Amino acid sequence: MMYDCIIIGSGPAGISAALTLQANKKEFLLFGSEELSQKIVKAETIHNYPGLTDVSGKEFCAALKAQLSAAKITVKTEKVAGVYALKEKFSVMTQAGEAYEAKTVILACGVESVKQIEGEETYLGRGVSYCATCDGFLYKNKTIAVICTTKALEHEIGYLADLAKKVYLIPMYKEVEIDRENVTLIRKMPVKIDGEMRVKNLTFADSPTEEIPSVLPIDGVFMLRDCVSPAVLVGGLEMQEGHVVVSRDMSTNLKGCFAAGDCTGRPYQYAKAAGEGNVAAHSVCAFLK
């Protein structure tokens, strides 16, 4: 089936786009997570979202969930691995290997609050991976490092530990539950990914522990993050200082590809995101004509 639009991201931008596409009777998919947005859930009180007085992040999320449900919109929780711009259509691949086609795409995938590590982009596809299920098999019986930003992705660490000989886990959250013989915890962030043709070492400012050297030999690094940079998701997308370049109608440099919310730049605000999602959806409707 060919959808009118695929929305990637279930924060206020993606939801706003979905509500407007639904009101305009378009066929679309909304990819996101069950909790809609980790950032919102964690927000304390929101003081400046028009219409909701001093709501907590959890209340806002609950309101959005109720609204999606009332509008009969479901969130697909499969992770998106890549978006491919084909001739007059887009193919959206999930990490599970499914492909979905649509005439347009709205990127509403947020911004990664965690900085990239030096060498990350250089070695992407040559030892650096963002997807455990896509690339895990390449590291059977090898030594890998896994940098994981959220507990929600811990099952992917388990999957990698089943395959690899040795896993150095660098978690960016507190309560690590994974307990495997071949997984060693490191509570320091690396400063650099190094190598030649492929990744060879992960470098720390100092030795993380007595047993682990500051230059740690590895075969690969997995970066398991909440949200992936739109540039990584969509090849050829024009970016500027980490943000998708958009016009006032939220169109990007790729025809039929629109963006909305934090991924388009500051201010990182719910009202802005909701507004841009709305505009992007209207632009999709105009584009489909």
Place this chain on the structure above:
Amino acid sequence: MMYDCIIIGSGPAGISAALTLQANKKEFLLFGSEELSQKIVKAETIHNYPGLTDVSGKEFCAALKAQLSAAKITVKTEKVAGVYALKEKFSVMTQAGEAYEAKTVILACGVESVKQIEGEETYLGRGVSYCATCDGFLYKNKTIAVICTTKALEHEIGYLADLAKKVYLIPMYKEVEIDRENVTLIRKMPVKIDGEMRVKNLTFADSPTEEIPSVLPIDGVFMLRDCVSPAVLVGGLEMQEGHVVVSRDMSTNLKGCFAAGDCTGRPYQYAKAAGEGNVAAHSVCAFLK
């Protein structure tokens, strides 16, 4: 007193800007109307505003009022007559003749849903006026036409009827309550304002009634509208097809003057307006630094 910002308009764009300026501890004035926005009040059900499921226009307005009150923001209901860009500041004049100064301005005055009449712009200031209390005295004992879009402005018709010899009233609402000997109702819209140096005639497609000719001699025309075109409000403002030209940060061609909401263009949507108000307020904060 010199304010950080003056916001003109109390729809979702203006309110969004106000909430964000308040959260950023700025000193500002919010000009608008008691009902906040006539357009919203009249809206039936709003299906696509994220966070509020299928609210009526009245409910949305009530929520916004409650939020303003919780944030201790008051709406100044004096009508704004003009905004003057001075050296590194703005002077905002009200129809009552008060002047307020601010370092920045956010125009959130909506769009006029009523079309301009041919000749309106040509004769602005030469027989065409938007402000009864500003220009009424010029028409003492003269014959004028008053085109009024909303019952909320009926008191201004009364003011004009006290001054003028004869008033032809063309109301765009149903229940006209004004009852004066010198006021004659016309239930047809004129097609053209004509004259030489100054306005001379109001032209209708056909005679509106047996007594009133299709070319009606008058000395002036008052256009009493809910919202005035931003171009009329602010001299030198760059417009395109009836909308204020803005960048992604909601800045206009006038330094320190920002715009948000319907006045910046389609889609005319609450979420877009709220988002743009938020962005404009952040841009004001950045500008003040």
